[in-house]
Amino acid sequence: MKNTENPNFRQVGNKLLNWYKENARDLPFRQTKDPYKIWICEIVFQQTRINQGLGHYNNFIKRFPDVKTLAEAQEDEVLLYWKGLGYYSRAINIHKASQQIMNDYHGVFPHEYEEILKLKGVGKYTAAAVSSICFDGKMPAVDGNFYRVLSRVFADDFDISNSRAFNYFSELAHLVLPENVGDFNQAMMDLGSEICKPKNPFCNECPLNEDCLAFSMNKVSEFPVKTKKVKAQDLGLKYYFVHRNGDFLIQQRKDDFIWKKLFEFPPEISEELMPFIKSAKIVNHKLTHKNLSIEIFNVEVDSEIVWKDFIAKNDFIVINVEGFSRKIVPETFGKLY
Ligand code: SF4
Numbered sequence: 001m002k003n004t005e006n007p008n009f010r011q012v013g014n015k016l017l018n019w020y021k022e023n024a025r026d027l028p029f030r031q032t033k034d035p036y037k038i039w040i041c042e043i044v045f046q047q048t049r050i051n052q053g054l055g056h057y058n059n060f061i062k063r064f065p066d067v068k069t070l071a072e073a074q075e076d077e078v079l080l081y082w083k084g085l086g087y088y089s090r091a092i093n094i095h096k097a098s099q100q101i102m103n104d105y106h107g108v109f110p111h112e113y114e115e116i117l118k119l120k121g122v123g124k125y126t127a128a129a130v131s132s133i134c135f136d137g138k139m140p141a142v143d144g145n146f147y148r149v150l151s152r153v154f155a156d157d158f159d160i161s162n163s164r165a166f167n168y169f170s171e172l173a174h175l176v177l178p179e180n181v182g183d184f185n186q187a188m189m190d191l192g193s194e195i196c197k198p199k200n201p202f203c204n205e206c207p208l209n210e211d212c213l214a215f216s217m218n219k220v221s222e223f224p225v226k227t228k229k230v231k232a233q234d235l236g237l238k239y240y241f242v243h244r245n246g247d248f249l250i251q252q253r254k255d256d257f258i259w260k261k262l263f264e265f266p267p268e269i270s271e272e273l274m275p276f277i278k279s280a281k282i283v284n285h286k287l288t289h290k291n292l293s294i295e296i297f298n299v300e301v302d303s304e305i306v307w308k309d310f311i312a313k314n315d316f317i318v319i320n321v322e323g324f325s326r327k328i329v330p331e332t333f334g335k336l337y
Helices: 009-023 035-044 050-063 067-072 075-082 089-104 124-135 144-153 165-176 181-195 271-276 304-313 321-325 331-335
Strands: 233-244 247-252 277-287 290-300 317-319
Touching: 009 165, 009 181, 035 050, 035 089, 035 124, 050 075, 067 089, 075 089, 124 181, 144 165, 144 181, 233 304, 271 277, 271 290, 271 304, 277 331
Parallel strands: 233 290
Antiparallel strands: 233 247, 247 317, 277 290
C-alpha cells in the first residue's frame, strides 16, 4: 500500500542530497563523469562489494582505459582481467557493448537513457545510473537500496519479490526525486550500503529518520516485505580429471546455461579411458539459485599410447597446473582435482 501520510515527499529527496554533499564516499569513479568509466564501475559493482572489487576495477580501467581499447581487445584477455569478479557473462557483454558503441555510435558513448539501454547487458538500473550521473538524466536508478529505503521511509508493504516491484518503486522514487538525479542516485547507493543496511540499520545517524514512518512506528525490521523465496534448483554435473605426468585435459564451454566460455574438464570420456579411472568424489557447490552436485572422476592414464591416441581423436587442450592458473575457470574447479 502506498503510504501518503508523509506530506512532503520532495523533502526526503532534498534531505538525502544535503546529507550526500557532506558524506559521499570518496571513491575513484566519483572523480569522473566519463560515461565509459561510470558504466564499467556500475557493472563491476553490481554483484561485488566496493572494497572487494576496487582493485579489479582499477586494473581493468588501466588496461582498457576507453571504449576503443576495450572493443579492439580479444575476448579472452577481457575475461582474464575480469578474473576474480565472477559472473563472466558481464565481461562478455561489456566487450560486445563496446563494439556496439564503436559500430553504432561512432565510438561516442550514447547520452540518452533509451539509447544506453540498447547496449548489450545494460539494464534499466545501469542505464539510469550512467545517464543521470554523466548526462543529467532524470531516471532513478532503482535497485535493492531503493526498495529497502523507500519501503521503510513510507512504511510501504508492497512485496519486493513481486514482478511489478521495479515499476512500483520507480513510481515511488519519482515522487521524491530532487532536481539533481545523478547525485540522488549515488546518495541512495551510499545510504543503502552505509546507513540503511538490510540488518541493523543506523537509524540514529540517518538523515531521513525524522521522515521515516517505519522508524517512527518502531517497525523497521518489518520492511521491506518479501514473501516469495526463489527455490534453488538442484543440478548434477559430471567431470573427468584426465591426467598423465602432470598434464591434464580441458576444453572451453559452449553451453549458455552456466559458466559460458569458461574452461572445464571433459564432461565425458570414451570407453578406452574407463579402465584408468582410479577414484571418484562428489563436491557440492552453491551458485545463485542453483545447488550443484559435481561428481569428479580421477582418470590417471598410465599408458602413453592410450593418452596420445585419446588426445589425437578429441578436441581437448593439454595443460599443466601453471597454464591452468592463467585460464578462466569456474571457482568450484579449485576443489575438484
Ligand atoms: S531511519 Fe532507519 S529505516 Fe528509516 S531510512 Fe533511515 S536508516 Fe532506514
